[in-house]
Amino acid sequence: MSEAPLFEIDDLHVSADGNEILRGVSLTIRAGEIHALMGPNGSGKSTLASSLLGSPEYEVTSGRIHFQGDDITEWGADDRGRSGLFLAFQYPQTIPGVSVLNFLRQAWSARKGIDLSMLELRLQIMDWMERLDMDPSFADRYLNEGFSGGEKKRNEILQMAILEPELAILDETDSGLDIDALRVVAEGVREVRKDRPELGLLVVTHYQRLLDELQPSHVHVLIDGRIVASGGMELAHRVESEGFEAWQTAAAAAAS
Ligand SMILES: Nc1ncnc2c1ncn2[C@@H]1O[C@H](COP(=O)(O)OP(=O)(O)OP(=O)(O)O)[C@@H](O)[C@H]1O
Ligand SMILES: [Mg+2]
Secondary structure (H helix, E strand, O other), rough: OOOOOOOOEEEEEEEOEEEEEEEEEEEEEOOOOOOEEOOOOOOOOOHHHHHHHHOOOEEEEEEEEEEEEEEEOOOOOHHHHHHHHEEEOOOOOOOOOOEEEHHHHHHHHHHHOOOOOOHHHHHHHHHHHHOOOOOOHHHHHOOOOOOHHHHHHHHHHHHHHOOOOOOEEEOOOOOOOOHHHHHHHHHHHHHHHHHHHOOEEEEEOOOHHHHHHHOOOOOEEOOOEEEEEEEOOOHHHHHHOOOHHHHHHHHHHHHO
């Protein structure tokens, strides 16, 4: 018998404010795979990412989510994080008076269920900051306070490196990422996967360049709350040259 996949979404329907946004999404991610999710604005990509993390504003009306063999559909965000699911932008807010170091210490304890001394953690963080090309003073800055776009990205990748998730979901759609920030994400992911090649990734992006760098094993196109096409990098190239129009027209025709 083959082992259960790392992560499996089965016919997921999700509503917000009484409107159905995801209308039957199925997706399987195995350890070590990089999946890219593409789709036009408003197609439901961020809704999917937030739902997977158990964000309370989204209601799963039907379908199941399995992670490492457990049915996590009803789990809260904390339990999901503890079990090794990671969403960049999970902690995007500025938290007054909480330094990067302190924040990571709390998050680490929550994830691993044991405390780490400040010294041990600082050593770990210093090591990663060097690998991620970050200034050492960064650890003592307040979380997200005055961070540039590139610094926010570095901070997210640092969280991912330190918390050692089994599956990371990166939603890169909304913020206007410049080339530097894109490079930070791509290089950071590569660096983390050097240590942990089994890390699964779901990357939401409009940026062809990020996909060129990450070389996802699977690419999916989400239109109007449904995955309408899945394939490899050739699908991302098709999106780049043709846009989403053909799929949107087909989806609209199917719906009418
Ligand atoms: N909390 C909410 N309440 C009501 N409607 C919502 C909520 N969150 C999302 N929506 C709606 O669901 C649809 C999908 O939004 P979502 O943010 O998931 O799109 P997206 O694919 O991430 O778009 P983009 O590429 O612009 O980031 C939109 O029409 C949006 O207005
Ligand atoms: Mg989005």
